Amino acid sequence: MITAEVALYPQKTTNASQIINSALDSLQQHNVQAQVGSMSTRLQGTDEEVWAGLKSLFDQAKAQSEVNMVVTISNCAG
Incomplete structure (x- = not known):
């Protein structure tokens, strides 16, 4: 299980x-837990789920605009 804190x-x-x-709507296609905050979103799931969710976020955003995405990834519990 890994966690990613991501901001677009x-x-x-x-x-x-x-x-x-x-x-963010694109995350519904993936089996990833997402907690949307005011400045970032926390994704949690298996390695494959989180990486697929991050790719989906970036791909969907870049299709509409130039975009910067900042991600912090952790495998620490808690």
Whole structure:
């Protein structure tokens, strides 16, 4: 089980919230637990689930805008 804290930052757009929400919606296709916060989202699951979720987030966002994504990954319990 791993955890990822991820933040998306769409660039050169006035629709940042829409891009972020669309990217977050893509997580429904993956068996990953997601806790959405005001500045970042915490993903938890198996290695494969979390990596697939991160790729999905980035791919969905980059299809709509240039984007920066910041991720912290941990395999620590707690």
